[in-house]
Amino acid sequence: MKSRVQGMRTWAAAAATGATSAFWGVQAFAEDLMGQPTPKGMGLQPAASPLKHQVHFFHDAILLPLITAISVFVLILLLWCVFRYNKKRNPIPAKWTHNTMVEVIWTVVPVLILMAISVVSFKLLFAYHDMPKPDLTVKATGYQWYWGYELPDQKVGEFVSNMLPEDEAKARNVPYRLAATEPLVVPVNKVVRVLVTGADVIHAFGLPAFGLKTDAVPGRVNETWFKAEQVGTFYGQCSELCGVDHAFMPIEIKVVTQAEFDAWVASKGGSTSTAAPAPAAAPAADAAAVPAAATAPATPAAAASATPAPTSTPAAPAPAPAAK
Numbered sequence: 001m002k003s004r005v006q007g008m009r010t011w012a013a014a015a016a017t018g019a020t021s022a023f024w025g026v027q028a029f030a031e032d033l034m035g036q037p038t039p040k041g042m043g044l045q046p047a048a049s050p051l052k053h054q055v056h057f058f059h060d061a062i063l064l065p066l067i068t069a070i071s072v073f074v075l076i077l078l079l080w081c082v083f084r085y086n087k088k089r090n091p092i093p094a095k096w097t098h099n100t101m102v103e104v105i106w107t108v109v110p111v112l113i114l115m116a117i118s119v120v121s122f123k124l125l126f127a128y129h130d131m132p133k134p135d136l137t138v139k140a141t142g143y144q145w146y147w148g149y150e151l152p153d154q155k156v157g158e159f160v161s162n163m164l165p166e167d168e169a170k171a172r173n174v175p176y177r178l179a180a181t182e183p184l185v186v187p188v189n190k191v192v193r194v195l196v197t198g199a200d201v202i203h204a205f206g207l208p209a210f211g212l213k214t215d216a217v218p219g220r221v222n223e224t225w226f227k228a229e230q231v232g233t234f235y236g237q238c239s240e241l242c243g244v245d246h247a248f249m250p251i252e253i254k255v256v257t258q259a260e261f262d263a264w265v266a267s268k269g270g271s272t273s274t275a276a277p278a279p280a281a282a283p284a285a286d287a288a289a290v291p292a293a294a295t296a297p298a299t300p301a302a303a304a305s306a307t308p309a310p311t312s313t314p315a316a317p318a319p320a321p322a323a324k
Ligand SMILES: [Cu+2]
Pocket: 142, 143, 145, 202, 203, 204, 238, 239, 240, 241, 242, 246, 249
């Protein structure tokens, strides 16, 4: 099933890429960057999760060919009318105004097309809804203007993920305005459930390579999921206009091996041995988590009120208008 979808996706993507690059006259054969935008890239970002593969199939194999065929068909009809029925070629126009058969056709055919699209569309919607059994739960909270991540099962208290300042991003050779000070770290090939909420206004948790886009609404917890298919760094952004620094609250997800993930959790004062919360181990884990949990609320507050976020972000927006 997957290979068939991927196979169809490949030819559809190749056809679409060829058509679009021929149309725009640009060279679009360079390999797209994984997990981030490609300069002069034309299509969707490469897929790194099952949902995104289905999104590609829907867009490349269903919607794009349909849109193209309909546009070409309408263009041909227009040209036919212009050339065949102009005043010179058709001096005595017909007097009839209605044709029942034509009207039935142009009503029924679009309905059938929309129904065909809806079948594939609903399948995709259900795939987003039918999350496999999750291996890991992450809570992502949108703040004005940064993200907070928490791994409740691993007892990793909320930590703040700000945008990496421009000089640091350049020094590290990572994309400015996409890279974060503290990425979210998840293991590869594991189903990650993301609980998304907002602390102040509506934000949205969006990451193209995983096909994610879920609103972060205050007072409500939305759920989405992904399964990263390869290790690497993947970038996304807040995708709901949330205020003046909306463009400066990137999402960075680092996909690592299970061993590296365990080490990261340990470095955060958490524990991955969720299967065996032995009575002896539990208090220790709780004790370890308490400082993290206690400092976590303080960190966002500090970031919001005092310095880290405001100092880094207002410095950043200043050049933004000039850049745009
Ligand atoms: Cu936002």
